[in-house]
Amino acid sequence: MKISQVSYQDPEAPQNFAKSLRDTGFAVIRSHPIPETLLQTVYQDWAQFFNSPSKFDFRFDPKEQSGYFPFKSENAKDSSIKDLKEFFHIYPKTTLPKALGNSTLQLRALLTEMAAKLLGWLQEETPTEIKSKFSLPLPEMFRESNTTLFRILHYPPFTGEIEPGAVRAAAHEDINLITLLPAATAPGLEVKDIQGNWLAVPCDPGNIIVNAGDMLQLATEGYYKSTTHRVINPQGDETKKSRYSIPLFLHPRSEVYLSPHLTAEEYLSERLREIGLRT
Numbered sequence: 415m416k417i418s419q420v421s422y423q424d425p426e427a428p429q430n431f432a433k434s435l436r437d438t439g440f441a442v443i444r445s446h447p448i449p450e451t452l453l454q455t456v457y458q459d460w461a462q463f464f465n466s467p468s469k470f471d472f473r474f475d476p477k478e479q480s481g482y483f484p485f486k487s488e489n490a491k492d493s494s495i496k497d498l499k500e501f502f503h504i505y506p507k508t509t510l511p512k513a514l515g516n517s518t519l520q521l522r523a524l525l526t527e528m529a530a531k532l533l534g535w536l537q538e539e540t541p542t543e544i545k546s547k548f549s550l551p552l553p554e555m556f557r558e559s560n561t562t563l564f565r566i567l568h569y570p571p572f573t574g575e576i577e578p579g580a581v582r583a584a585a586h587e588d589i590n591l592i593t594l595l596p597a598a599t600a601p602g603l604e605v606k607d608i609q610g611n612w613l614a615v616p617c618d619p620g621n622i623i624v625n626a627g628d629m630l631q632l633a634t635e636g637y638y639k640s641t642t643h644r645v646i647n648p649q650g651d652e653t654k655k656s657r658y659s660i661p662l663f664l665h666p667r668s669e670v671y672l673s674p675h676l677t678a679e680e681y682l683s684e685r686l687r688e689i690g691l692r693t
Contacts, residue, residue, distance in 0.1 A: 417605070417615065422446040422528075431532065432539035435592075435626050439641025440605055440615070443532075443622040448524050450620055453596050455517045457658050463511060464500065464568040464656075472502070472511065479691060480508040485570065490584035491688045498572075498582045498647070504564040522564045525594050525662040530556070532592060532624060533664070536638070544637045552633075555666035556591065561682065562665045563590070569602075569645065569657040576647070582657070583645035588627035589685045590663040595623040598659040600652065606642040615643075627663070629681065632672045 418434035420427055423445045434441035463469055474481035480503045486496035504510065510518060533552040537545060545551070556562060569582045582602060595603075603615040603623070615623055631640040648655070666672070668679035686692035 417442055417613075419444055419621075428535035428539055431535050431624070435536070435624070435638050438605075438607075439639050440623065440625045440643075442616055443624055444620060446528060446622055448521070448528065448596065448622065452517060452521055452524075453660075456521050456660060457599055459514050459517060460502070460566045460568070460660075461656065461658060463502070463514060464570075468511070469500075469502075472509075474503060476692070478505070478508075479503055479686070480505050483691075487691070489690050490586040491685070493584045495577060495579050495584065496690075497584060498576070498580055499567055499569045499645075501568065502566040504566070505562070506560055518564075518566075521660070522662065525564070525596075526562065526664075528622075529562075529592060529594050529662060529664045532594075536592075536630075540634065540637065544634050547635065548633060549671040552591070552630075555633075555670045555678075556664055557667075559665055559667045561668060561678070563663040565661050565663060567659040567661070569659075571655055572647075572653040581644065581647050585642050585644040586689075587640040587642055588625060588663060589629065589682060590627040590665045591630045591633075592664050593623075593625050593627060593661050594664070595625070595659065595661040597621045597623070598657060600648070600655065600657040602645045602648065602657060604644055604646055612644075628685070629666065629672055629678065632676070632681070 417438055417440045419442050420430045422443050431441050469482050472482040474483050482502050485500040489496050530553055537552045597617050597619050601617045604612045605615055606612055626638045626640050628640045630638050666678040670678045672678055672681055
C-alpha cells in the first residue's frame, strides 16, 4: 500500500485526495495553509501543560467528554488494556487553561476550515450512486457541529515496567468522518495495508495526515474504508522522550443520519462505551 502525497495547491488535488482515501484510507497533504510556526507553538504550550500538576484541575466532564483525561483512560475497541497516553478534549464550548487559548483555538479553526474543504473534495469526487444516498452533502453534515473534536495527546516517556501488551495506541479505527493529523513530534504511527502488513506513516514536518473514519465508511456504504492504525512503542533512547500529537476528528452534527436508521449521536455513544470513555 502506498499512501499518496497530495499537494493542497495542485489543481488535481481533489481527485488525488479522494483516490488515496479510496485506495488506502489515508492521504498525506503537503503545501497546505497551516503555518508550521503555529503548530510548534501549540506543541510547546501543551508540553508545558502536561508537565504541570495544574492539568488535574481540568479533569474531564464525563457527560460532555471535554477536558483532561489522565494517563491510561482509554482502550481500543475490543481491548481490555489501556493505552499509554493522556489527553485533553476540546469542543467548541470547552474552557481552556488561560495560557493556552489563543494559539490552540486559532489552529483548531484553521484545521476545521481545511477539513471542510477536504470534505467538499470528497463530495465532488464520490460517484453519484453513492452520494445520492447521503442524508446531506458531506460538508453540510458537520456545519455548525458541536461534536467535532480537537484532541491534544501526550504519550509520556517510559519510566518503569510496562504492562504486557500495553502500547501507546492499540490498533483501532477512528469513529468520525475524517481525521486531520499534523505531523506528530516523533514517529510511531503505523497503518495496516490490505495484506495485513503494518507500514510506518511519514512524520515529516509540514505534512498533515488525513484518514477516513468509521462514520464516513458507514455513510458511503464502504466506498471509503476506515483504515486500521496504531501508535507503536518507541525503542532505545526514544523511550525517554515524550511524543505529542494533535488530531482534529471531524464529526457530523448529532442529529445527522449516517444510515437510514442510525444517527451520528447514536453511533458515537455506542463507540464511546466500547472504548471506555462513556458508561
